[in-house]
């Protein structure tokens with residue numbers, strides 16, 4: 637279990653988020669990667685998701701978001717950038733050969749840039765449009781876009797265990813994106829994607845990361861857990 641208050645690596649996370657977000661805040665992706673490479677880290681917990689962020693935090697993360705990663709005099713924001721950095725340190729999550737490395741990064745960017753936006757659009761319409769008369773029209777407009785992305789992803793994965801020939805940061809982010817899909821029937825329409833998410837979230841490193849995020853909320857919000 638690599639959470640260690642004396643560790644040289646620091647990541648930021650929120651002290652509090654609404655219960656529906658427990659286990660889904662994006663520091664999960666960094667916790668998961670650090671577990672995969674057995675690297676201890678300490679947590680720096682910042683104000684809750686709806687609180688104003690201290691202006692000094694904006695130096696570390698210009699948008700006031702989590703996570704931020706700090707170690708060895710380096711401060712990084714954006715999960716994708718942090719994951720490449722960690723991958724460069726440890727081949728367990730990023731192959732050393734140029735092709736393998738490039739393909740893993742391609743898949744990670746595909747997860748962040750091609751798949752997640754389609755799912756986020758649907759989720760945002762769902763939240764913003766709750767009980768509004770335009771919500772169904774908006775969802776109907778956005779949903780085929782998300783469905784198409786998942787269909788193409790399912791075809792690319794085929795019968796493989798992982799997107800390439802082994803687990804990489806590309807799978808780590810893709811699995812995390814898919815498990816947060818806003819509507820059950822989206823991923824569930826593809827047996828291979830369901831199995832892929834199950835495969836990823838069954839990894840001991842994912843489970844340890846989940847435990848660590850939930851523990852941090854429980855420790856800091858004992859009254860509302």
Ligand SMILES: N[C@@H](CCC(=O)N[C@@H](CS)C(=O)NCC(=O)O)C(=O)O
Nearest residue numbers: 661662685700701702703714715716
């Ligand atoms: N593109 C950023 C997104 C990070 C992100 O969305 N963080 C959320 C928590 S899951 C956050 O901090 N939300 C609060 C906000 O945007 O003000 C990354 O990948 O690091």
